[in-house]
Amino acid sequence: MLVERIEFGIINPEMVKRLAVAKLSKTEIYDQEGYPIEGGLMDPRLGVVDPGVRCRTCGGSVGECQGHFGYLELTKPVVHVHYAKILFGLLKLICRKCSRILIDPKEIEKIQSKRLGLKELMKLTRKKCPYCNSEQGKLKFIKPYSFSEGAELLSPVKLRERLEKIPNEDLEVIGFKKMRPEWLVLTLLPIPPVTVRPSITLETGERSEDDLTHKLVDIVRINERLKENIDLGAPDFIIEDLWELLQYHIGTYFDNEISGVPPARHRSGRILKTLSQRLKTKEGRFRGNLAGKRVNFSARTVISPDPMINIDEVGVPEVIAMELTVPVRVSENNLETMKKFVVNGPDIWPGANYVIRPDGRRKKITPQNKEEIVKEITPGYVIERHLKDGDIALFNRQPSLHRMSVMAHRVRVMPGKTFRLNLSVCPPYNADFDGDEMNLHIPQTEEAQVEAQILMSVQKHIRSPRFSGPIIGAFRDQISGLYLLTEGEKKFSREEFTQLIRAVDTEIEIPEKEYMTGKEIFSIFLPKNFSIELKAKSGEKVVIKNGKLIEGPIDKAAVGAEDGKILDKIEREYGAEAFKKFLFSITRLAIEVLMKSGFSISISDQDLPPQATQEIKNMIEGVRKEVDQSIEQFERGEIKILAGRTPKESLEHAIKITLNQSLNKIEEVLNKHLKNNYTLMMAKSGARGSLVNMVQTAAMIGQETIMGERMQRGYIDRTFPHFKKGDISLEAKGFVGRGFKSGLTPFEFFFDAINSRESLMDKSLKTRHSGYMERRLVGALQDLKVEYDDTVRDSANRIVQFVPGEDGLDPSKIERGGLDVDRIADRLFG
Amino acid sequence: MKEIDIRKHEVVPKHTLLNEKEKEELLKRYNITLKQLPRILASDPVIKLLNGQPGDVVMIERKSLTAGQADYFRVVIKG
Structure with missing residues (x-):
């Protein structure tokens, strides 16, 4: 069937009748034998949910028949809750007596083609009907589904009468086309097919009905009661009550979260999930089942590091590899290998779980039937074999904020129960190993596998389009190790350097030397004609000439993820494969260096010699005095007032500057006095931590701030009750002149806690904000595509854009804002 | 008050209406119909100054930091 067009509108009662295959009215669902009653809510004409039964309407079995609608004739009309507001707008717009629109015909001519909304039309209405000149009563909307005119309540029957009388030409002015407003008041209720609300048979044989069925039973029951009472000529108040009850049930059938109405509940007290609740929210039909779906051939588990596998590999536990499969078509060439998989069966890796016969029949391989299946396999069969080394898999970690959050890796099946990944791919995924979990997806067709490999493999995502540098690179221990090796002129004996080199590569020739320096060892792994000059993180000059590290240490600025200049150049000039090899080599080297030399930190790393402690003490004292002076100046009114600031603000600014300067000075003192230890080394090389962290532990934390200002909240005019009101000295405003190592006073600790809490809040708020921004951006851009003629086009x-990004440049490949074509040409041809 | 020609302002890029031949060439170059071009309202201040009519195509020569100049084409629509 071809869908030509879809029309959105309000369903017509005639249409309800036409779509329906059965008129329902029975309150019972099943008879004594447990068979569904014709005319009941599980009418066999509405479709099938039980296997083995055929549909009474179309003859289809489960899966073939998608179900058929029925309908219920309502004894009295009721309002559709979601249309109540529109109804009210309409009622106000028309004459209470003659149902003509309350706008002057002359006025109508003017607005005929303007498509005004209800609100704008309301502004044009007259107090008196321009047609019959009758007075208009005051209408009131009593939420959620009643209306009154003056003191009189308007019943849905009256509503319908009024709406029916509106002439079509007036409706067109309001904006109704091919639609009648009386359809907004329900007279017939469509009953959804049973496939929409399947009943479940419990193990005990008991039947458990769907929430919607429960709700529909209530509706049918009250509808019948109402009919009986009317037929019997029951007093008006009884009929009114039943009618109201019917309205309630139909209201909650559409939406069980109407404000002001108690939600309909299950017998157990659980709130029923009705139509609106099925569609709404993240778990609803739209966001949960249509925009996003659960997928097959995927796995999720905890991740852990493995420096022995390459950056484009992923370690997959054997148990997962035996569950995830790849379909392989049997040919004459692979017949024997395929047979071996089947012989291994589902429980021995590498085996197979299913075979698909040429006629499309799927058969599960079991230890019992595998011998039989092996015999029948011929070319044309498809074997769903276990995952094995070298298969392509997509690896992902949420939140998937950029394209590097999903990359294609090659599978390495391993013992254990976690996914293993090389440490260097942690930055693009933003992963660590404190319990992070990641997802794995297996592309099922050759096209998908090839496409994943060409477009998504790790090698293709070394450079980030965010800053056009390598996002994959060394970090943490890798940087520590290389720094330790290359810093200064360390000498390694023949035995030592042989071990280091052999740990990386068993092929490389060992140089015929008595001794080798760390720089020489590192140089072995550089490309032969590689030259670069750069500045190390510490400011030292690093020189590499013709593949030899001549001076300077290797640190974060050289090989770090996001910063590594050497990595950047290697990727640019020698390609992704060379980059991969180089990174893998230096990773192995760094780890080997750390293992051989040992690497540990201690609290004593933060110890300062007595004179340094004294120096810092004096410095803090000096800051105090300076600030006190500024305060005195301020109190005498002598402070230098800065442009655009009040005297108070000028003082705060002066204090801030003084404090910042003192922190810098303390950093210098630390730099001078700290012995060269591993903690300092990590900070200097960029492996982990910073000098600020060391200042905060060894010397002082400094000023605690909230929203960039010194502490000022708490009590009136002071931060703590033991300060004088209006005290603006350092201590009273959250200055902490001590480090973590010496310990904080309770008050200082409290200030620090305030500061920490603020940063924590900021962080969580910021991530939420940027997450939502991302979602909206993706929504706006998701179907843009660069076509083969280099134009950017949307789905229509x-x-x-006529040229992608106006310049047609790939942001991940540019250098200093553009492409240096001459240099590239020189390299390639010159 | 003195009437100001906004086209002379530095942040307003140069707009020129294409003639029929240029228009045809453009559509042929990208193998598109007028409807597939980005749109601009006839009530846009610059289009009003150029007296652009719905169906006309305007070329906008934008300055670009990375590309120097970036040409953009928009079709004038009613409004």
Whole structure:
């Protein structure tokens, strides 16, 4: 069937009748034998949910028949809750007596083609009907589904009468086309097919009905009661009550979260999930089942590091590899290998779980039937074999904020129960190993596998389009190790350097030397004609000439993820494969260096010699005095007032500057006095931590701030009750002149806690904000595509940009804002 | 008050209406119909100054930091 067009509108009662295959009215669902009653809510004409039964309407079995609608004739009309507001707008717009629109015909001519909304039309209405000149009573909307005119309540029957009388030409002015407003008041209720609300048979044989069925039973029951009472001529108040009850049930059938109405509950007290609740929210039909789905051939588990596998590999536990499969078509060439998989069966890796016969029949391989299946396998069969080394898999970690959050890796099946990944791919995924979990997806067709490999493999994502540098690179221990090796002129004996080199590569020739320096060892792994000059993180000059590290240490600025200049150049000039090899080599080297030399930190790393402690003490004292002086100046009114600031603000600014300067000075003192230890080394090389962290532990924390200001909240005019009111000295405003190592006073600790809490809040708020921004951006851009003629087009094939990004440059490949074509040409041809 | 020609302002890029031949060439170059071009309202201040009519195509020569100049084409629509 071809869908030509879809029309959105309000369903017509005639249409309800036409779509329906059965008129329902029975309150019972099943008879004594447990068979569904015809005319009941599980009418066999509405479709099938039980296997083995055929549909009474179309003859289809489960899966073939998608179900058929029925309908219920309502004894009295009721309002559709979601249309109540529109109804009210309409009622106000028309004459209470003659149902003509309350706008002057002359006025109508003017607005005929303007498509005004209800609100704008309301502004044009007259107090008196321009047609019959009758007075208009005051209408009131009593939430959620009643209306009154003056003191009189308007019943849905009256509503319908009024709406029916509106002439079509007036409706067109309001904006109704091919639609009648009386359809907003329900007279017939469509009953959804049973496939929409399947009943479940419990192990005990008991039947458990769907929430919607429960709700529908209530509706049918009250509808019948109402009919009986009317037929019997029951007093008006009884009929009114039943009618109201019917309205309630139909209201909650559509939406069980109407404000002001108690939600309909299950017998157990659980709130029923009705139509609106099925569609709404993240778990609803739209966001949960249509925009996003659960997928097959995927796995999720905890991740852990493995420096022995390459950056484009992923370690997959054997148990997962035996569950995830790849379909392989049997040919004459692979017949024997395929047979071996089947012989191994589902429980021995590498085996197979299913075979698909040429006629499309799927058969599960079991230890019992595998011998039989092996015999029948011929070319044309498809074997769903276990995952094995070298298969392509997509690896992902949430939140998937950029394209590097999903990359294609090659599978390495391993013992254990965690996914293993090389440490260097942690930055693009933003992963660590404190319990992070990641997802794995197996592309099932050759096209998908090839596409994943070409577009998504790790090698293709070394450079980030965010800053056009390598996002994959060394970090943490890798940097520590290389720094330790290359810093200064360390000498390694023949035995030592042989071990280091052999740990990386068993092929490389060992140089015929008595001794080798760390720099020489590192140089072995550089490309032969590689030259670069750069500045190390510490400011030292690093020189590499013709593949030899001549001076300077290797640190974060050289090989770090996001910063590594050497990595950047290697990727640019020698390609992704060379980059991969180089990174893998230096990773192995760094780890080997750390293992051989040992690497540990201690609290004593933060110890300062007595004179340094004294120096810092004096410095803090000096800051105090300076600030006190500023305060005195301020109190005498002598402070230098800065442009655009009040005297108070000028003082705060002066204090801030003084404090910042003191922190810098303390950093210098630390630099001078700290012995060269591993903690300092990590900070200097960029492996972990910073000098600020060391200052905070060894010397002082400094000023605690909230929203960039010194502490000022708490009590009136002071931060703690033991300060004088209006005290603006350092201590009273959250200055902490001590480090973590010496310990904080309770008050200082409290200030620090305030500061920490603020940063924590900021962080969580910021991530939420940027997450939502991302979602909206993706929504706006998701179907833009660069076509083969280099134009950017949307899903309707309209041009958005004539050249991608105005310049046609790939942001991950540019250098200093553009492409240096001459240099590239020189390298390639010169 | 003195009437100001906004086209002379430095942040307003140069707009020129294409003639029929240029228009045809453009559509042929990208193998598109007028409907697939980005749109601009006839009530846009610059289009009003150029007296652009719905169906006309305007070329906008934008300055670009990375590309020097970036040409953009928009079709004038009613409004």
